[in-house]
Amino acid sequence: MWCCVSIIRCGLLSLLLSWTSVLYAAEIGEINAREAELIDHIQSLQERVEDLERRLDGQPYADTDAALEARIEAVESSIITQATPAGNDFRAYWSDGLRFETMDEQVRLRIGGRIHNDWYWFDESRDLHRSLGNIDDGVLFRRARLYMSGEVGEHLRFTAQYDFAGGDADFRDVYMELAELPGVGNIRIGQFKEPFGMEELISSNNIPFIERSQPTSVFAPSRSTGVMVHNRFLEDRLAGFVGVFRDSNDYGNHARDGKYTVAARVTGLPWYAEEGRQLLHLGLAYSYRKLDGEYRVNVRPEARLTPRFLDTGLIAADKEQRLGLEAAGVYGPFSLQAEYMMSEVDTDFLGKREMDGWYVLGSWVMTGENRSYSRAAGTFGGIKPRNNFKLSGEDRGLGALELALRYSELDLNDGGHRGIQGGSEDTITLGLNWYLNPNARIMFNYMHTQVDRDFYYSANNWVFRARGLSLNAFSTRFQVNF
DSSP, rough: HHHHHHHHHHHHHHHHHHHHHHHHHHTTTOOOOHHOOOHHHHHHHHHEEEEEEEHTTSSSSHHHHHHHHHHHHHHHHHHHHHOOOOOOEEEEESSSSSSEEETTSSSSEEEEEEEEEEEEEEEEEEHHHHOOOOOEEEEEEEEEEEEEEEEEETTEEEEEEEOOOOOOOEEEEEEEEEETTTTTTTEEEEEEOOOOHHHHHTTTTTTTTSOHHHHHHHHHEEEEHHHHHHHEEETTTTEEEEEEEEETTTSSSOOOOOOEEEEEEEEEEEEGGGGGTEEEEEEEEEEEEEEEEOOOOOEEEEEESOOOOOOOOOOOOEEEEEEEEEEEEEETTEEEEEEEEEEEEEESSSEEEEEEEEEOOOOOOESOOOOEEETTEEEEEOOOOSOOSSSSSTBBBOOOOEEEEEEEEEEEESSSGGGGGEEEEEEEEEEEEEEEETTTEEEEEEEEEEEEEEEEETTTEEEEEEEEEEEEEEEEEEEEEE
């Protein structure tokens, strides 16, 4: 308080000096109306200072300073209380998706989704047209999904994802997970992908082609309802997954006896450098499936709007075993990925029959980026452009470009006309992907497939043997994901 009075006194002194000059001007007869107003104002200030000094004369300095310090402390405490949020307050921010988290980081949420809009044009050979009919061009929303995922506390995670592409809300990944349990790792319960098939386990947002390969479509089982334990070892160089599943419908339900699956997968990284820009991935997967007396495979080519060219027909069978081998490598912008998958079916009347398939794909990110890799999942992630697509400003850029090529074979024949005759296909696909930013890309695919299959007509007791039926398809996808 005394400091304030001193400051006022200093200010008053300067005003008095000005006043002196004004009085001098008055004495010599050069004062004007503005200067007279200034004189009155200075006299008023002097009276207020004298009154303040009289009020302070009766108070000890120490008491005045203590009261001033107490008031300052009270103001500071109020400011700190208002500025410090409670632990359950949350903040919202964007990081390749809309995210929320509490200030104590005990609850984290993410809201996201994806839109995949596909366009197709087909050109089938005359023999294929005669055998399987006309294949129409078309368009479809391949996926239209929304999801929420998050963490509640230190050990509980969850995901709830729904797909609206078919006109209703089908389940996709809907599960909870007990995470980072000592000596166990992670326990996942709900509907999610079985641990089989690297290409299948890569998110549809990140696969290099519009559709996965035919062997993956046949042998990788995708989503079922079950429980899975998974963990990482050797400084994240080794990952293991094992689970028990029941087949479920699009709503996660199952109501039949006897049908279940045991699946396991192990992946390793013999070589990992430069934070994933250089790596070698190896993997092995196994699946034992207890069937409910029936087995059938019918599959379309690597284009969604075509009919199902290959079909084993309905076979009486008790169990099935599947084996998958994986290998992949990344060297900067270049990557290779390959899988071999086979199925042995224990049929009731045809004995044990085997079917298999394989693919190999190569990718070159022409703008220099690399495919990312998740050591926890043992799969590839997406490509993040160094410069997002932007036409103006200092940070302008064109995004990232990826060129990809894949060859695949699928053989659903074993045992001639006394065994399984589902047919075979060879397919080559060329792809060009334009990544506008981490959340959007435009894809262009050209696919050429050849079909060999015997068509049996029991009513007439004759066989139509189709060889070299060919289909060309051009497709494009407009994709947004967050």
